[in-house]
Amino acid sequence: MKIAVCLKRVPDTVAKITIGPDRKTIDETGLKFVLNPYDEFAVEEALALKEKAGAGETVACSLGTDAAQETLRTALAMGIDRAVLLQSPGSPDGLEVARAFAAELKGGGYDLILFGKLAVDDYNQQVGPMVAELLGLPCVSSVARLGIADGGVEAEREIEGGVEVVVCRLPAVLTCEKGLNNPRLPSLKGIMAAKKKPLEVKPVSLGAGSIEVLGLEYPAERKAGRIVGEGTDAVPELVRLLRTEAKVL
Amino acid sequence: MAATILAVMETRDGAVRKVSQELLAAARELAGAAGSVDAVVLAADPPTGVDALRAFGADRVLLARHPDFARYNPDGFATTIGSLAGGHSVVLFAATATGKDLAPRVAAKLGVGLASDVTGLALRDGALVATRPVYAGRAIQQVKLRAAPAIASVRPNAFQPRARDDSRTGGVEAVTVPAFEARVTVQSVKAPEKAALDVTEAPIVVSGGRGLKDPANFKLLEELAEALGNAAVGASRAVVDAGWRDHAAQVGQTGKTVSPGLYIAVGISGAIQHLAGMRTAKTIVAINRDKDAPIFKIADYGIVGDLFEVLPRLTDEIKKVRSEK
Numbered sequence: 001m002k003i004a005v006c007l008k009r010v011p012d013t014v015a016k017i018t019i020g021p022d023r024k025t026i027d028e029t030g031l032k033f034v035l036n037p038y039d040e041f042a043v044e045e046a047l048a049l050k051e052k053a054g055a056g057e058t059v060a061c062s063l064g065t066d067a068a069q070e071t072l073r074t075a076l077a078m079g080i081d082r083a084v085l086l087q088s089p090g091s092p093d094g095l096e097v098a099r100a101f102a103a104e105l106k107g108g109g110y111d112l113i114l115f116g117k118l119a120v121d122d123y124n125q126q127v128g129p130m131v132a133e134l135l136g137l138p139c140v141s142s143v144a145r146l147g148i149a150d151g152g153v154e155a156e157r158e159i160e161g162g163v164e165v166v167v168c169r170l171p172a173v174l175t176c177e178k179g180l181n182n183p184r185l186p187s188l189k190g191i192m193a194a195k196k197k198p199l200e201v202k203p204v205s206l207g208a209g210s211i212e213v214l215g216l217e218y219p220a221e222r223k224a225g226r227i228v229g230e231g232t233d234a235v236p237e238l239v240r241l242l243r244t245e246a247k248v249l
Numbered sequence: 250m251a252a253t254i255l256a257v258m259e260t261r262d263g264a265v266r267k268v269s270q271e272l273l274a275a276a277r278e279l280a281g282a283a284g285s286v287d288a289v290v291l292a293a294d295p296p297t298g299v300d301a302l303r304a305f306g307a308d309r310v311l312l313a314r315h316p317d318f319a320r321y322n323p324d325g326f327a328t329t330i331g332s333l334a335g336g337h338s339v340v341l342f343a344a345t346a347t348g349k350d351l352a353p354r355v356a357a358k359l360g361v362g363l364a365s366d367v368t369g370l371a372l373r374d375g376a377l378v379a380t381r382p383v384y385a386g387r388a389i390q391q392v393k394l395r396a397a398p399a400i401a402s403v404r405p406n407a408f409q410p411r412a413r414d415d416s417r418t419g420g421v422e423a424v425t426v427p428a429f430e431a432r433v434t435v436q437s438v439k440a441p442e443k444a445a446l447d448v449t450e451a452p453i454v455v456s457g458g459r460g461l462k463d464p465a466n467f468k469l470l471e472e473l474a475e476a477l478g479n480a481a482v483g484a485s486r487a488v489v490d491a492g493w494r495d496h497a498a499q500v501g502q503t504g505k506t507v508s509p510g511l512y513i514a515v516g517i518s519g520a521i522q523h524l525a526g527m528r529t530a531k532t533i534v535a536i537n538r539d540k541d542a543p544i545f546k547i548a549d550y551g552i553v554g555d556l557f558e559v560l561p562r563l564t565d566e567i568k569k570v571r572s573e574k
């Protein structure tokens with residue numbers, strides 16, 4: 001099995017976001033970055049599938065600035081064999097990112113190309129299916145359970161009020177949902193080994209794209225709420241407020 | 250220039266879904282009187298509700314029928330929508346499980362960008378401007394889509410369906426489904442034993458966290474949801490990871506983003522990743538015994554107390570007022 005995993009460096013999910021002076025991007029000073037949580041599921045799946053197959057190669061690919069090398073090293077420490085950094089400041093247009101990945105992965109002989117379901121910074125949830133479309137490959141998105149046998153894929157994805165069972169042939173593109181697996185932590189040995197694993201840096205230039213960021217703002221503060229009261233005695237007043245003030249009942 | 254909009258409808262079990270009515274409301278608002286809204290339905294047979302799409306805001310209703318469209322057919326749907334997109338300045342999807350899978354495929358086929366999961370839409374100098382939460386709702390981005398067509402997916406519950414206007418009538422036009430290569434097949438859809446409202450679509454969500462102590466205690470929330478009538482039961486990640494509830498019910502950054510009219514958080518502390526999934530609810534109620542729990546910072550109304558006492562009382566009170574109505 002030859003498997004590619006695309007992974008992104010994103011701000012830590014608990015970090016406070018500060019909007020930069022341009023009012024279009026965030027201020028990254030002092031911000032802690034992590035491997036995108038959904039991409040951890042993709043890394044784990046790649047490692048588990050290769051282990052099960054008993055042979056193969058896993059390649060991690062990220063598009064970002066040099067800082068993303070650290071994120072790629074995390075994947076190498078988890079057990080990925082080698083890494084490629086597509087060096088670029090990125091783009092607000094997911095299609096431009098997808099085009100860069102499609103160009104990099106095309107003809108690479110991959111049986112599977114794995115993505116996270118969503119990057120928790122841009123919330124685009126689009127790059128995986130776009131790459132599949134550009135490469136003419138089958139794609140199942142938001143995969144929560146996966147079975148691979150005899151060159152075929154059977155995947156389950158959650159839909160509102162149910163689960164879709166989707167089948168396709170390899171090679172394929174999958175995007176990974178929480179619940180697919182439990183990502184391993186990098187071991188100390190893995191961290192040492194990662195330092196010697198190959199990490200290739202390739203500068204790429206993205207197209208202008210068709211999406212322009214006009215502005216970035218903090219969400220409207222919710223107007224200060226109030227404690228209606230303590231214990232069961234507060235219930236009638238709560239219900240009254242929900243009916244007459246909030247008008248939601 | 251007025252917008253010519255193609256709004257992609259969704260069906261399930263032979264009926265048009267409610268999110269599609271919301272999408273028509275968003276499309277109609279954007280198009281105004283001068284623009285146009287074409288609703289496209291992809292199905293094997295005409296679904297229930299197709300005749301009412303005009304009443305909910307469509308100017309034309311296009312029906313793309315194909316025997317393989319009884320279930321979602323990613324490649325077939327994307328090919329068909331791609332072929333209809335020409336002549337439209339905007340293509341809108343609902344940001345549902347299906348819409349989030351389908352929209353990027355269509356965008357890539359057409360070679361244009363996609364604004365995902367938007368909560369607001371406007372036209373500025375003829376271009377589509379979309380508002381969308383990013384960084385798990387910690388910031389709101391405004392983007393301009395320069396390509397034609399401009400493609401966006403619209404977050405469920407961000408728009409309310411229009412009041413049905415039955416004076417808007419007309420027929421359904423058949424459109425051709427072009428030849429397509431089905432690279433993936435939806436083999437079956439497993440429905441849960443008890444059909445429940447999905448948290449993303451329910452007007453009211455009551456969610457429970459670790460404070461519930463035991464999976465069996467979710468019965469208290471189910472009873473409250475039932476008393477409310479149109480409510481879904483959600484959960485924090487802590488209880489999903491513990492195996493108490495399905496991931497489908499998880500609200501938050503690694504779960505679902507919900508924007509119901511009313512969100513009731515019970516025994517949930519209010520971690521930032523949980524807030525990411527529900528901070529856009531119109532009204533938030535928190536029930537927690539810890540008066541310093543962060544959930545109270547974003548709740549409109551809070552009750553400090555033991556949920557095992559408060560919940561049954563709340564369910565009774567709701568039943569009482571509902572029977573008075």
Ligand SMILES: Cc1cc2nc3c(=O)[nH]c(=O)nc-3n(C[C@H](O)[C@H](O)[C@H](O)COP(=O)(O)OP(=O)(O)OC[C@H]3O[C@@H](n4cnc5c(N)ncnc54)[C@H](O)[C@@H]3O)c2cc1C
Binds near residue numbers: 504522
């Ligand atoms: C990358 C990442 C992603 C995450 N994604 C999500 C996500 O999508 N969704 C999510 O929810 N979390 C997510 N989390 C986890 C999050 O950080 C919290 O751990 C989680 O939300 C806590 O769940 P909880 O509120 O149920 O539990 P706790 O934090 O343990 O809170 C329990 C609450 O119940 C109250 N309580 C206890 N007993 C009673 C009682 N008898 N009556 C009233 N109140 C009582 C307590 O006062 C407390 O406030 C994520 C974390 C990470 C790192």
Ligand SMILES: Nc1ncnc2c1ncn2[C@@H]1O[C@H](COP(=O)(O)O)[C@@H](O)[C@H]1O
Binds near residue numbers: 061062063116120126
């Ligand atoms: N710059 C990037 N570098 C590496 N992977 C990315 C990048 N952008 C997106 N991806 C991949 O695409 C998935 C979905 O991202 P998005 O469409 O931006 O939400 C992520 O989980 C990653 O697997």
